[in-house]
Amino acid sequence: MSVRLGGALLAGLVLLAAPAALALPKYRTEAARFLGHDKDDPLWQLSGKVMSCVACHTQPQGGKGWNAFGQSLQAGFRAQPTANFRTVLRSVLAKNADADADGYPDALEFFARTLPGDPKSKPAKPLRDLQAEFEKAGGLPEDRAKK
Helix, strand or coil: CHHHHHHHHHHHHHHHHHHHHHCCCHHHHHHHHHHCCCCCCCCHHHCCCCCCHHHCECCCCCCCCECHHHHHHHHHHHHCCCCCHHHHHHHHHHCCCCCCCCCCCHHHHHHHCCCCCCCCCCCCCCHHHHHHHHHHCCCCHHHHHHC
16 A cells, blocks of 8 residues: 555656756747737746747757757857847848748747758648738747837
8 A cells, every 4th residue: 555655656756847847948948929929828838839949949958969950049149248148049040041942031930939940841732821920920039019
């Protein structure tokens, strides 16, 4: 009986600790909020779908190894060493660059919820249509706030 109780308590502790272990790291959380990706899912902080590590990293778990978009962010931090993450992210996206050279600017890829550092991940919509939707939505988030 006590073995079952101990097993149940251990399982309960693991389940209670899971949200903390699965929660988005600081930069992913900030990017998700900045891009408005936190609006569609009440459990967005626990979802790898909202802002996956491979948005910037080469590995699904993050860590060392940066894809083309992650390298753009690193360059942004070198150019603005005292700036916060949101400022650097916005300045990188405002350049209208296409880090992965798939034909879609990085800001549009985030808008379409595809990966700006992976050339195999690109929006299903034609560039012109997606650009029109992006502009209709107000462009970059801080541009939207000004309107």
